[in-house]
Amino acid sequence: MAVFGPVSTDKQGNIGRILIDNPPVNALSLDVRSGLMDALESLGGERGIKAIVIEAQGRTFPVG
DSSP states (O other), rough: EEEEEEEEEEEEETTTEEEEEOTTTTTTOHHHHHHHHHHHHHTSTTTTEEEEEEEEEESSSOOO
């Protein structure tokens, strides 16, 4: 698992997961957008990853 500010990554088999945790509403702040880019770069370079899923922690998907 890697952490990029309010964004983290993990893997389940050949699926990469990007998790956004920026309460209270998971606003798409500069930190979140930067973390998303870093997470995509990190997972994109992993051998064996076939798909990447973006998920939100908490009850709301990112807004803004």
